[in-house]
Amino acid sequence: xxxxxxxxxxxxxxxxLTVAVLAFVLFRFVGDxxxxxxxxxxxxxxxxxxxxxxxxxDPVAVQLGRFLKGAVQFDFGISYQVxxxxxxxxxxxxxxxxxxxxxAAIFAVVLGIPMGVYTGIHRESWxxxxxxxxxxxxxxxxxxxxxILLIYLFAVQLGVLPSxxxxxxxxxxxxRTGFLTISGLKALILPAITLGLFQMTLVTRLVRSxxxxxxxxxxxxxxxxxxxxxxxxxxxxxxxxxxxPVITIIGLQVGALIAFAIITxxxxxxxxxxxxxxxxxxxxxxxxxxxxxxxxAFLFVFINxxxxxxxxxxxxxxxxxxxAS
Amino acid sequence: MAVETDGRxxxxxxxxxxxxxxxLDSDLLHSFLRNRxxxxxxxxxxxxxxxxxxxxxxxxxxPYDVRTLNLLDSHTPPAWEEGGDxxxxxxxxxxxxxxxxxxxxxxxxSIAIGILSVLLAMVIGISLGLIAGYYGGxxxxxxMRIADVQxxxxxxxxxxxxxxxxxxxxxxxxxxxxxxxxxxxxxxxxFWVQYARTVRGITLVERGKEYVQAARLIGLGSFNIMxxxxxxxxxxxxxxxxxxxxxxxxxxxxTLSFLGVGLPPTEPSLGTLIRIGNNFxxxxxxxxxIFPGVALAALVLAVNLLGDWLRDALxxxxx
Numbered sequence: 001x002x003x004x005x006x007x008x009x010x011x012x013x014x015x016x017l018t019v020a021v022l023a024f025v026l027f028r029f030v031g032d033x034x035x036x037x038x039x040x041x042x043x044x045x046x047x048x049x050x051x052x053x054x055x056x057x058d059p060v061a062v063q064l065g066r067f068l069k070g071a072v073q074f075d076f077g078i079s080y081q082v083x084x085x086x087x088x089x090x091x092x093x094x095x096x097x098x099x100x101x102x103x104a105a106i107f108a109v110v111l112g113i114p115m116g117v118y119t120g121i122h123r124e125s126w127x128x129x130x131x132x133x134x135x136x137x138x139x140x141x142x143x144x145x146x147x148i149l150l151i152y153l154f155a156v157q158l159g160v161l162p163s164x165x166x167x168x169x170x171x172x173x174x175x176r177t178g179f180l181t182i183s184g185l186k187a188l189i190l191p192a193i194t195l196g197l198f199q200m201t202l203v204t205r206l207v208r209s210x211x212x213x214x215x216x217x218x219x220x221x222x223x224x225x226x227x228x229x230x231x232x233x234x235x236x237x238x239x240x241x242x243x244x245p246v247i248t249i250i251g252l253q254v255g256a257l258i259a260f261a262i263i264t265x266x267x268x269x270x271x272x273x274x275x276x277x278x279x280x281x282x283x284x285x286x287x288x289x290x291x292x293x294x295x296x297a298f299l300f301v302f303i304n305x306x307x308x309x310x311x312x313x314x315x316x317x318x319x320x321x322x323x324a325s
Numbered sequence: 326m327a328v329e330t331d332g333r334x335x336x337x338x339x340x341x342x343x344x345x346x347x348x349l350d351s352d353l354l355h356s357f358l359r360n361r362x363x364x365x366x367x368x369x370x371x372x373x374x375x376x377x378x379x380x381x382x383x384x385x386x387x388p389y390d391v392r393t394l395n396l397l398d399s400h401t402p403p404a405w406e407e408g409g410d411x412x413x414x415x416x417x418x419x420x421x422x423x424x425x426x427x428x429x430x431x432x433x434x435s436i437a438i439g440i441l442s443v444l445l446a447m448v449i450g451i452s453l454g455l456i457a458g459y460y461g462g463x464x465x466x467x468x469m470r471i472a473d474v475q476x477x478x479x480x481x482x483x484x485x486x487x488x489x490x491x492x493x494x495x496x497x498x499x500x501x502x503x504x505x506x507x508x509x510x511x512x513x514x515x516f517w518v519q520y521a522r523t524v525r526g527i528t529l530v531e532r533g534k535e536y537v538q539a540a541r542l543i544g545l546g547s548f549n550i551m552x553x554x555x556x557x558x559x560x561x562x563x564x565x566x567x568x569x570x571x572x573x574x575x576x577x578x579x580t581l582s583f584l585g586v587g588l589p590p591t592e593p594s595l596g597t598l599i600r601i602g603n604n605f606x607x608x609x610x611x612x613x614x615i616f617p618g619v620a621l622a623a624l625v626l627a628v629n630l631l632g633d634w635l636r637d638a639l640x641x642x643x644x
Contacts, residue, residue: 289486300478
């Protein structure tokens, strides 16, 4: 177990280092940082002075070292576009993205698991067929289209939910939350559904196929032979044993949620990291792009690492396979 | 199965006749005709391809010929609504462009970018997969490490990054036709991993087989063995991935255009049209969004259904 964890940790560190070097190359060599920072009429002497101050004349290895040191201390330089430290911009928008992703994940799990269980048990019922058809459509609709359709239905036609922004937010320390006000919660509903729809269909299909498999096994037959109620068999025995892969997939999908939040945040003008990133791509704001890249990479690697460890802890069979390979 | 697996080499012509005869009598065709939904999906896909190929001739207007645009025509609702104009069946956008024509031209760029980027991803993925699987050793480790790192991130994020970097490097901000190829490269480079992993896996098995040893014995070069002997045996899973990826590539193009980093507003694109329409949704002008949205969803759903069917039909375990 410890050896496994250490090997995983080394792999994670390797991925992080690769991404950081990539981010550095992006930061340093795509476009000239000095040209991006100064105006057109800045004299040459000033440009040379700024170059010196930024250390752009140092050897590349030294610059890379400085960049990595800064990144570890959460210092990603100054945004070209808004002239503020990138870390401040990200810290400001981080809570919005995390709350949105969390709400989407809850939506996906709370609806996806019961739908999966139902379609797994009642394979031939018409309700199952409706669920499965809806889930196929859910996969085929691009995220931004889902969002727009929801806005059209609930904000334009029915006028019951807001179509953009976070509503009122409450500041708790550095964390600005929308969970504590009515308007904040209302503003969260449509974006969370939009973001979580794909993951919900994924969970539904996964739980369904796992249920189908588990329900065929011998211990389910024995449980029935013991005269247990349907409910005890389905939820106590079957569902419990489907949860290992479900937990893994959900864990891995949290990363995908953060990435797809870019699209949802654009549709709903949600002031999160994704919107910041897309604006930086539009404006060629390289420091923000490379910082976002590293932030997301870190979250991904961290989540993958935790999920791997959880997986091994929960399911002893993996350990044997892991040792054999 | 429509793929040569015995490695025999007949003359080109008889091989083709053989192929046709086998196709007509194959399980593949039977399973295709048995499944009505799949036939429908194939018809829809084919219709989209034909319509987009013929777009310059069948579209009622050329939405990107500035001379024919009239701002007085802008924001016209569909023909059957009050204030509609029979010249514009599905209404117009904020520039007075005909929605129906824009959809036809937009589907054209969506399909073109989708197919080209899938081809690019296939070429890169197959080549790297063959090389990694055939040679093994350090080169295999390097290629698969890169693949692992890239697989950590969703493809859309990779595409966004490559797209962003290419824009800075080439300095295209709303000018020139560069965006089309930037999109093809960005999407192609973000989808190659799946091909590489699949091809590598099969190549690892195939390279130990007798026909590969025989090919080595008669003195064929590595390149020849990889691309002429092994490649035909990896094509059927690759084709399945390609079909499913086509839908994903079309979605990715539309998404990037919707986010404002894909095709510029002067080029027809379903994603761009939906982005424009999104600004006018609040004032009730649903047609700028809904019609291109439905077209995009129909196209993607049809291609997805075809891909799903192909995967099941070519999977010997499910027979």
